[in-house]
Amino acid sequence: MKTDIVFVCTECGKQMLKWMGRCPGCGEWHTVVEREIARSKGGGVGSLEKRTGNVVPLTEIQGDTVPRMKTGIQELDRVLGGGMVRRSVILLGGDPGIGKSTLLMQALGVMAARGETVLYVSGEESLEQLKLRAERLDVKSPEFLILVENELEPIMEKMGDVQASVVVIDSVQSICSRSSDSLPGSVTQVRHVAGTVLDRVKRGSAACFIVGHVTKDGVLAGPKVLEHMVDTVLYFEGERGHAYRILRGVKNRFGSATEIGVFEMGDRGLAEVSNPSELFLSERPQGVSGSAVTALVEGTRPILAEIQALVTGPIPGQGRRTCLGTDSQRLALMIAVIEKKLGLALGDQDIFLNAVGGVRAVEPASDLAVAAALLSSFLERSITGGTLVFGEVGLAGEVRRVSKSEARINEASRLGFNRIIAPAANVEPVPATSGIKVVGVSHIEELSGLLFDSDGSAEIKTKR
Ligand SMILES: Nc1ncnc2c1ncn2[C@@H]1O[C@H](COP(=O)(O)OP(=O)(O)O)[C@@H](O)[C@H]1O
Ligand SMILES: [Mg+2]
Numbered sequence: 001m002k003t004d005i006v007f008v009c010t011e012c013g014k015q016m017l018k019w020m021g022r023c024p025g026c027g028e029w030h031t032v033v034e035r036e037i038a039r040s041k042g043g044g045v046g047s048l049e050k051r052t053g054n055v056v057p058l059t060e061i062q063g064d065t066v067p068r069m070k071t072g073i074q075e076l077d078r079v080l081g082g083g084m085v086r087r088s089v090i091l092l093g094g095d096p097g098i099g100k101s102t103l104l105m106q107a108l109g110v111m112a113a114r115g116e117t118v119l120y121v122s123g124e125e126s127l128e129q130l131k132l133r134a135e136r137l138d139v140k141s142p143e144f145l146i147l148v149e150n151e152l153e154p155i156m157e158k159m160g161d162v163q164a165s166v167v168v169i170d171s172v173q174s175i176c177s178r179s180s181d182s183l184p185g186s187v188t189q190v191r192h193v194a195g196t197v198l199d200r201v202k203r204g205s206a207a208c209f210i211v212g213h214v215t216k217d218g219v220l221a222g223p224k225v226l227e228h229m230v231d232t233v234l235y236f237e238g239e240r241g242h243a244y245r246i247l248r249g250v251k252n253r254f255g256s257a258t259e260i261g262v263f264e265m266g267d268r269g270l271a272e273v274s275n276p277s278e279l280f281l282s283e284r285p286q287g288v289s290g291s292a293v294t295a296l297v298e299g300t301r302p303i304l305a306e307i308q309a310l311v312t313g314p315i316p317g318q319g320r321r322t323c324l325g326t327d328s329q330r331l332a333l334m335i336a337v338i339e340k341k342l343g344l345a346l347g348d349q350d351i352f353l354n355a356v357g358g359v360r361a362v363e364p365a366s367d368l369a370v371a372a373a374l375l376s377s378f379l380e381r382s383i384t385g386g387t388l389v390f391g392e393v394g395l396a397g398e399v400r401r402v403s404k405s406e407a408r409i410n411e412a413s414r415l416g417f418n419r420i421i422a423p424a425a426n427v428e429p430v431p432a433t434s435g436i437k438v439v440g441v442s443h444i445e446e447l448s449g450l451l452f453d454s455d456g457s458a459e460i461k462t463k464r
Helices: 074-079 100-113 127-136 152-162 187-203 276-281 328-342 364-379 405-414 457-463
Strands: 003-009 032-038 089-094 118-122 144-148 166-170 207-213 232-237 244-252 260-266 269-272 291-298 301-312 321-324 350-355 387-389 419-423 437-441
Touching: 074 244, 074 260, 089 100, 089 187, 100 118, 100 127, 100 144, 100 166, 100 207, 100 269, 118 152, 127 144, 144 152, 152 187, 166 187, 187 207, 260 276, 276 301, 291 364, 291 405, 301 364, 301 405, 321 328, 328 350, 328 364, 350 364, 364 387, 364 419, 364 457, 405 419
Parallel strands: 089 207, 089 232, 118 144, 118 166, 166 207, 291 387, 321 350, 387 419, 419 437
Antiparallel strands: 003 032, 232 244, 244 260, 260 269, 291 301, 301 350
């Protein structure tokens, strides 16, 4: 086979056609080395996926229904788009200690209990540690095979031997290859390991999970470069000190990438939370200022969340703005709109905004609830009980239509909310749900008159 010479940075993996003293990718000095690579037909450098090379009419391709393997953990299956697809590679990223190994051991445990052969490869933990975890998670099945190994080549060999339906590689950073001379965990290694696994999986019949740790500053240092190689990318997130864990789809070649799965970490592993709205609202304080409830949509699912704002001041100079689980740009926008359209001076106030429970309220549909929470805190008035708020707010203060309003309203109704403040444009097509009143607003000025037990507009006038 013909070979080409390329130059590769051992730090970031960037490929170049000529040698350079300093890598243009990461800026490191003396990291570029020469590599010989097999010349691939057409696919270019690093092309890993099999192509059959025949031109076929689209209509003749069979494959409208991809067969799925259910893991048996519904929250995971939904995020995967209905289950795992054979010959696909799924990257599971997340902070160390968040529960990636736990989730995958549980999922494989359910499959093994059904009689399917599964292979769990660990480069991080000993057999004894894995056994302890398995006992804690009540995973016991002879179909559950374990391999503790750090070297890629023997792993590939064993993968061929056991013919498992699902393979887990935990984690990509802990596996190294004899044929690559860079350090374990370096980007070049990580990419090489993943590339080899991917190639093997595409030629076999198993589905494969690759675990990747996120580094301290929040990026998947190695795994980030894997995102484009694999079929599906999932992130497992959660706040330290909180039991909730959210599994989020980031990329999915076989389904929607907007779904989330919600879990609760306990002594016996992860429990599915099939009713996240109840969870996120469970500790909501009643009758206090600064708290508003909104309806978000994650994938196909509406989820109710509490938005809390704390507006304190005035302080000398410019106030601080802090966002947790919310978008700081949208907060800045909301503050500007409130200042300009309602005439309230928020500039010298410290403002804290939090989406409670680790949920992420970043969609524009949460704007109106952010504004409501800000007004409630600033005016020190609690929002009338049973009220839920959603809608996007534009720069002119107009309240704009949002998608899936019916799903949002139904979820609110299911959880006992009886009054919904929504964009006027969304109110019309909604069928009258019994016992629930939907109030349409078309401008942010109308909001203060609706949020509180008595009209809040008078108070706004005195605060101006
Ligand atoms: N003995 C235990 N009892 C209860 N919870 C445990 C125990 N051991 C670990 N955990 C929980 O499991 C988490 C570790 O999960 P793990 O799956 O190993 O994370 P990751 O693979 O993402 O690094 C810990 O943060 C802790 O919450
Ligand atoms: Mg782990």
